[in-house]
Amino acid sequence: MSDEERHPDDVQQHLREVQELLSRQKLVEDLVFRQDMPRHDLVEDLVHRQHIAELQNRLDELHPADIAYILEALPLEDRLFLWNLVKAERDGEILLEVSDAVRESLIETMDPEELKAAAESLDADELADLAPDLPPEVIQDVFQSLDTEGREQLRAAMSYPEDTVGSLMDFDMVTVREDVTLEVVLRYLRRFEELPDHTDKLFVVDREDHLQGILTLEQLLINDPEKQVGDVMRTETVISFEPDDDADDAAQAFERYDLVSAPVIDSEKRVIGRLTVADVVDYIREESEQEILSNAGLREEEDIFASVWDSVKNRWAWLAINMVTAIVASRVIGAFEDSIEKLVALAALMPIVAGIGGNSGNQTITMIVRAIAMGQVEQSAMKRLIRKEMGVALINGVMWGGFLGAMAWWLYGSWQLGLVMTSAMTLNLLLAASAGVLIPMIRSRLGRDPALGGSVMITGLTDSGGFFIFLGLATIFLL
Amino acid sequence: MSDEERHPDDVQQHLREVQELLSRQKLVEDLVFRQDMPRHDLVEDLVHRQHIAELQNRLDELHPADIAYILEALPLEDRLFLWNLVKAERDGEILLEVSDAVRESLIETMDPEELKAAAESLDADELADLAPDLPPEVIQDVFQSLDTEGREQLRAAMSYPEDTVGSLMDFDMVTVREDVTLEVVLRYLRRFEELPDHTDKLFVVDREDHLQGILTLEQLLINDPEKQVGDVMRTETVISFEPDDDADDAAQAFERYDLVSAPVIDSEKRVIGRLTVADVVDYIREESEQEILSNAGLREEEDIFASVWDSVKNRWAWLAINMVTAIVASRVIGAFEDSIEKLVALAALMPIVAGIGGNSGNQTITMIVRAIAMGQVEQSAMKRLIRKEMGVALINGVMWGGFLGAMAWWLYGSWQLGLVMTSAMTLNLLLAASAGVLIPMIRSRLGRDPALGGSVMITGLTDSGGFFIFLGLATIFLL
Numbered sequence: 001m002s003d004e005e006r007h008p009d010d011v012q013q014h015l016r017e018v019q020e021l022l023s024r025q026k027l028v029e030d031l032v033f034r035q036d037m038p039r040h041d042l043v044e045d046l047v048h049r050q051h052i053a054e055l056q057n058r059l060d061e062l063h064p065a066d067i068a069y070i071l072e073a074l075p076l077e078d079r080l081f082l083w084n085l086v087k088a089e090r091d092g093e094i095l096l097e098v099s100d101a102v103r104e105s106l107i108e109t110m111d112p113e114e115l116k117a118a119a120e121s122l123d124a125d126e127l128a129d130l131a132p133d134l135p136p137e138v139i140q141d142v143f144q145s146l147d148t149e150g151r152e153q154l155r156a157a158m159s160y161p162e163d164t165v166g167s168l169m170d171f172d173m174v175t176v177r178e179d180v181t182l183e184v185v186l187r188y189l190r191r192f193e194e195l196p197d198h199t200d201k202l203f204v205v206d207r208e209d210h211l212q213g214i215l216t217l218e219q220l221l222i223n224d225p226e227k228q229v230g231d232v233m234r235t236e237t238v239i240s241f242e243p244d245d246d247a248d249d250a251a252q253a254f255e256r257y258d259l260v261s262a263p264v265i266d267s268e269k270r271v272i273g274r275l276t277v278a279d280v281v282d283y284i285r286e287e288s289e290q291e292i293l294s295n296a297g298l299r300e301e302e303d304i305f306a307s308v309w310d311s312v313k314n315r316w317a318w319l320a321i322n323m324v325t326a327i328v329a330s331r332v333i334g335a336f337e338d339s340i341e342k343l344v345a346l347a348a349l350m351p352i353v354a355g356i357g358g359n360s361g362n363q364t365i366t367m368i369v370r371a372i373a374m375g376q377v378e379q380s381a382m383k384r385l386i387r388k389e390m391g392v393a394l395i396n397g398v399m400w401g402g403f404l405g406a407m408a409w410w411l412y413g414s415w416q417l418g419l420v421m422t423s424a425m426t427l428n429l430l431l432a433a434s435a436g437v438l439i440p441m442i443r444s445r446l447g448r449d450p451a452l453g454g455s456v457m458i459t460g461l462t463d464s465g466g467f468f469i470f471l472g473l474a475t476i477f478l479l
Numbered sequence: 480m481s482d483e484e485r486h487p488d489d490v491q492q493h494l495r496e497v498q499e500l501l502s503r504q505k506l507v508e509d510l511v512f513r514q515d516m517p518r519h520d521l522v523e524d525l526v527h528r529q530h531i532a533e534l535q536n537r538l539d540e541l542h543p544a545d546i547a548y549i550l551e552a553l554p555l556e557d558r559l560f561l562w563n564l565v566k567a568e569r570d571g572e573i574l575l576e577v578s579d580a581v582r583e584s585l586i587e588t589m590d591p592e593e594l595k596a597a598a599e600s601l602d603a604d605e606l607a608d609l610a611p612d613l614p615p616e617v618i619q620d621v622f623q624s625l626d627t628e629g630r631e632q633l634r635a636a637m638s639y640p641e642d643t644v645g646s647l648m649d650f651d652m653v654t655v656r657e658d659v660t661l662e663v664v665l666r667y668l669r670r671f672e673e674l675p676d677h678t679d680k681l682f683v684v685d686r687e688d689h690l691q692g693i694l695t696l697e698q699l700l701i702n703d704p705e706k707q708v709g710d711v712m713r714t715e716t717v718i719s720f721e722p723d724d725d726a727d728d729a730a731q732a733f734e735r736y737d738l739v740s741a742p743v744i745d746s747e748k749r750v751i752g753r754l755t756v757a758d759v760v761d762y763i764r765e766e767s768e769q770e771i772l773s774n775a776g777l778r779e780e781e782d783i784f785a786s787v788w789d790s791v792k793n794r795w796a797w798l799a800i801n802m803v804t805a806i807v808a809s810r811v812i813g814a815f816e817d818s819i820e821k822l823v824a825l826a827a828l829m830p831i832v833a834g835i836g837g838n839s840g841n842q843t844i845t846m847i848v849r850a851i852a853m854g855q856v857e858q859s860a861m862k863r864l865i866r867k868e869m870g871v872a873l874i875n876g877v878m879w880g881g882f883l884g885a886m887a888w889w890l891y892g893s894w895q896l897g898l899v900m901t902s903a904m905t906l907n908l909l910l911a912a913s914a915g916v917l918i919p920m921i922r923s924r925l926g927r928d929p930a931l932g933g934s935v936m937i938t939g940l941t942d943s944g945g946f947f948i949f950l951g952l953a954t955i956f957l958l
Binding site: 189281284296301318345368385403 | 490491542551552576665668669671672673674676697702716732733739757760763764768770771775777781783788794798805808819824825826827831833834835838844845847849850860863868870871874875942946
């Protein structure tokens with residue numbers, strides 16, 4: 001099997017091969033267009049076609065996820081060239097795998113018929129994922145082409161808000177009855193062409209689809225086939241979800257209990273779908289990506305080959321907010337211009353107070369947000385946490401503030417200035433610590449996402465607050 | 480099954496119950512200690528014991544991951560009280576589930592005998608995960624108690640560096656030969672008490688353990704039992720890893736190909752272990768946590784109930800670095816004190832230039848780091864990316880810089896000041912864009928982690944650079 005074995009680095013290898021083929025392809029095109037020798041046209045056309053055929057062959061062999069990966073890594077022009085070479089029936093699965101930004105760039109180039117064909121190759125839950133990016137008339141057409149069950153599933157899948165279990169679940173599953181023997185189950189499974197992906201357990205249901213228990217493939221395989229399903233199925237500690245459950249909670253449960261799949265049930269305990277670890281892994285990755293991006297002020301994942309204008313739009317909102325907080329801070333300084341004119345050292349020292357306050361506040365808020373996300377902070381712990389963070393801020397303030405105060409004294413020869421520096425640092429760190437605990441705690445109590453925009457708020461606060469505290473103290477005590 | 484059903488919110492419920500039991504427990508203790516009525520001692524002692532028994536019963540029913548969760552959410556004192564109630568044979572699995580910081584706090588209270596007992600209940604790969612936190616003499620003792628195979632596995636597991644496949648793999652797996660029928664495999668499996676966790680495929684090997692192919696449980700179940708393993712096993716596109724492979728690549732492969740388990744082979748294609756999606760999910764979660772924490776300047780995940788002093792240590796390094804860059808920026812301002820004295824408006828405007836530059840640089844660097852991590856940026860794309868980021872910076876500079884220049888003009892009545900503001904903004908955004916592309920690209924070319932410390936470097940650069948550019952331009956053109 002040595003030749004066919006796949007290795008994690010292979011997708012990089014695939015990418016390089018495709019790039020190689022593409023660049024040879026371009027070389028030929030350049031020749032065709034540039035050279036004015038009609039006799040050679042035919043030959044070059046042949047070479048051209050041969051390269052395209054080679055590329056197409058390579059693509060046909062690749063896993064849809066690998067093609068998605070390659071499409072993401074190519075500049076727009078090459079990406080669309082390659083996209084046209086992909087077999088129409090594979091379009092759907094590939095569109096599911098690429099990132100939102102790249103998906104848009106691909107869908108833009110497809111006509112309604114192609115989109116319809118691509119969409120029809122998908123399951124209801126996959127279709128629901130793709131639907132927001134498709135033109136309404138395409139969805140309408142696809143919907144018409146489904147059978148009643150398919151329509152109902154699609155309607156259900158599209159009805160659940162993002163970040164719920166319902167939006168992640170699929171409808172593929174194998175159910176069995178509890179009053180049959182394992183032998184019967186084994187024979188039943190042999191009638192399948194294939195099992196749904198990630199089938200590690202069968203759902204045991206009654207006639208009305210009410211969940212009775214779980215028969216893992218393990219139990220099915222290690223037990224005597226004469227035994228009844230009801231005797232070996234698990235009925236205790238069965239982990240199931242409801243479609244309205246928070247996807248975050250489900251992801252944590254998958255992680256905590258090492259699940260591969262779990263049933264999704266409605267309020268009457270009827271099995272209506274299934275959640276698999278593949279969906280959960282994708283969700284975890286997307287969520288953490290989203291958090292890292294939004295921390296840096298990016299609205300969404302950016303196609304690195306996006307146009308300059310698309311990038312500007314993606315980064316616009318954050319820069320605008322940032323500018324507002326910067327202008328506020330600037331006006332705080334403006335209010336103390338007289339003081340700065342009298343003692344210009346203040347201008348050089350004030351960014352230190354603001355900057356370190358911002359960093360320290362970000363440390364606190366990050367820690368609190370993570371603890372809240374893990375469900376580990378009861379509101380009752382707030383006082384204790386504030387006390388602790390105040391303690392940390394006090395130590396840092398005295399230690400770093402003391403050092404910076406000494407530096408200011410040494411630089412500007414005024415121990416009073418040093419003392420103001422130390423006091424301002426300490427006060428701003430205390431402000432940062434209390435805001436770092438309070439902002440996410442209050443947001444979470446109000447039912448908002450504690451993470452969102454916390455970093456902007458706290459940096460805005462410690463900037464303006466730091467300037468105000470430092471310049472205010474200096475004005476009172478030094479001038 | 481209604482009563483035994485488990486729901487993702489249940490762990491929160493468990494936490495509240497344990498907290499309730501703990502607080503009742505404390506109430507009783509308070510009575511015992513405070514009241515001076517010897518007659519009542521006996522009664523209170525009984526109540527006391529009854530509560531402890533109740534707590535112990537609750538704990539015995541819980542999944543080790545749930546106990547870990549509860550331990551994490553409790554203040555140190557309660558945590559250690561509860562830890563003593565946990566049955567000794569469960570200590571090992573629970574220690575594996577808690578975070579590093581909490582694990583340390585638990586291990587500190589255990590004596591060598593307890594640690595040895597906890598360690599001996601674990602598999603070699605789990606032991607290797609725990610080993611760095613255990614005292615050397617405990618590891619030595621445990622090592623002595625293992626059989627030859629166990630010793631070899633432990634030695635192997637401990638020999639692989641963190642972030643490699645070897646450090647994540649386990650040694651539990653089921654292998655079969657290709658020249659037997661599925662019926663034989665089914666009978667073979669029935670002799671197992673249980674299958675290894677996450678067994679979705681059996682590894683087909685020859686006499687020397689060389690990997691020949693993969694028999695999925697699906698193929699085993701849907702095919703006629705008379706067929707030979709060799710006829711239904713998959714030999715193409717078998718995804719396998721080597722122990723030295725990068726864990727990141729493996730995690731991406733698991734995500735991309737929706738794997739549940741995969742064989743780990745040595746250089747001669749002998750199967751030596753197995754990688755499962757549970758390990759990969761834990762790895763993905765830890766990595767993204769680590770990235771979010773280090774972005775905020777936290778060395779590692781912090782036990783939110785850690786002592787003030789532990790927290791200070793965890794946040795120390797970043798604040799020190801931040802202070803160095805702040806002092807450098809302050810000295811840049813110090814060099815222009817004469818200019819600020821003459822035109823104090825500069826002091827109020829300069830933080831805007833520095834701040835927005837820093838934010839914009841962070842957007843660029845975050846995007847580039849993510850693209851590099853996904854392997855989507857060839858070094859050859861550098862020029863193209865720099866050109867694009869420069870374009871974005873130019874548009875933002877002219878747009879936001881223009882707005883801020885107009886504001887400066889309006890506030891201070893000097894169009895020259897406005898022009899300097901706009902130019903300085905644009906130049907600092909261009910500096911931020913080029914540094915945002917170059918820093919991670921160069922780090923990655925040098926084989927370093929492109930993410931690490933990028934944010935600190937770029938903020939330091941745009942702060943000092945922004946002050947220098949703005950104050951420098953002002954000094955040249957306005958004074």
